[in-house]
Amino acid sequence: MIRYLVFSILLVACLHALASSTVEQGKAIAENRNKGNCLSCHFVQGAEMTGTIAPPLISMKLRYPNAANLRSQIWDATAQNPETVMPPYGRHLILTEEEIDQLLEYIYSL
Amino acid sequence: MIRRVACLVGLLVGLGSASADPESDRQALARYFEQRFPDVEVVAHIDGAYALNEQTREQWLAMEDFPPYEFSVDDGEVLFNTSFEDGSGYQDCFDDGNVKARFPYFDLEKQTVVTLELAINDCRAASGEEPLAYNGEDIALLSAYMAFASRDSLIDIEVPGEGLSAYEAGKQYYYSRRGQLNFSCSQCHMLMSGMKLRAETLSATIGQVTHWPVYRFKWQEIGPLHRRFVECNEQVGAEGLDYQSETYRNLEYFLTYMSQGLPLNGPASRK
């Protein structure tokens, strides 16, 4: 029984670590000037020198209850609004699909 | 009958040019920025981003107390006053150098936009001198001196009927999205003007050409407007073009008309 409990705790800890490492990877992409560079335009809590061009990245789960909508916004924001200044990260291959998934995890955690 | 056709053609040409009238473009753009920045006079935009950010403006003004382009102007003056081998010199083409307000212009014979840099090399060619490299130091120094000699003159260029397509090409370039990041010049310098990209305030379209060449601290030297075009292009993931390429000259032509009537204030320093 105890063995089972220890195993479960370890498993949960592992899964949690895995998820948070994805969030960490996503954060790095958001901050990297040659990748997402999200902070150039978006305010993010706790970051220094963020831009004032686009809406702040807060309560993202509330604003995008459906993660797929947020993902397609990152992939190609011009699909929703042709005149948006947000770069089409997926359509223009600025980020890989995997990087977009990691970024999504991070932004969804804000 | 012929007269009627001619009249119709004239009317159509008139209508066509009405939609591409540089003066109404300029006025509409001035109104755009007046509405966007009610507290900033149009003429204040000759200081670029420093017209829109009080904090950086003060640092910049302190910097201008010891302008980093001062020696470039002096060196440019020496070059300007050095005679060519045939005994003639730049004065024969540009008098005392106070000519920048009339540049660029559309050359009817060559059917192309002539910038100050192009005219400098034309002047040299007329005396059998080798052309200067457009990305070289000498041309930047010469134009720095001529910009200084032209200070406070008001931009006064013309767009003749035959120059309209060059003007339109520059305008199309400015309003088209470009590069992997998909930005047009207008989106950054109109829609986003005055806003901050990280820590940098974005300047307005109007006034963008009044102060070149510029000593840019990022470059650690004085450089021409077309170098900034390359930089802008590359910042959005677009390939930069050659200095003095037809496209960049057309873009300069359009941008200069958008600053028509504003005082020249080059050279200047920028972060």
Next chain:
Amino acid sequence: MNRLISILFLLVMCVLAQADQLTIGSVSEQIRQAEYLHEEARIVDHGWVITRKLIEQAKAALADDQLISADELSKLALRTAQASVDQSIRQEEVWRARIPSS
């Protein structure tokens, strides 16, 4: 037993044949296509920095006999080159809408 060996042999040959489709010729052709599309974008001032980089990297990989990597890089170059051409076509249609109305 012999039959099993020959089947295995055939299978291996099949896999090798699949891999063989990636030849220096086919990859260079792909690079050439990317260059062609990139040039199409460039002549209308819509070339992208990334496409040029990818083409250079693909060529270097090919010269280094790294076929798989050269193939991947040139495929990416093709996609960015195509996107830059698409951008130039689209902008031709929409740029005027950004001019402030008088």
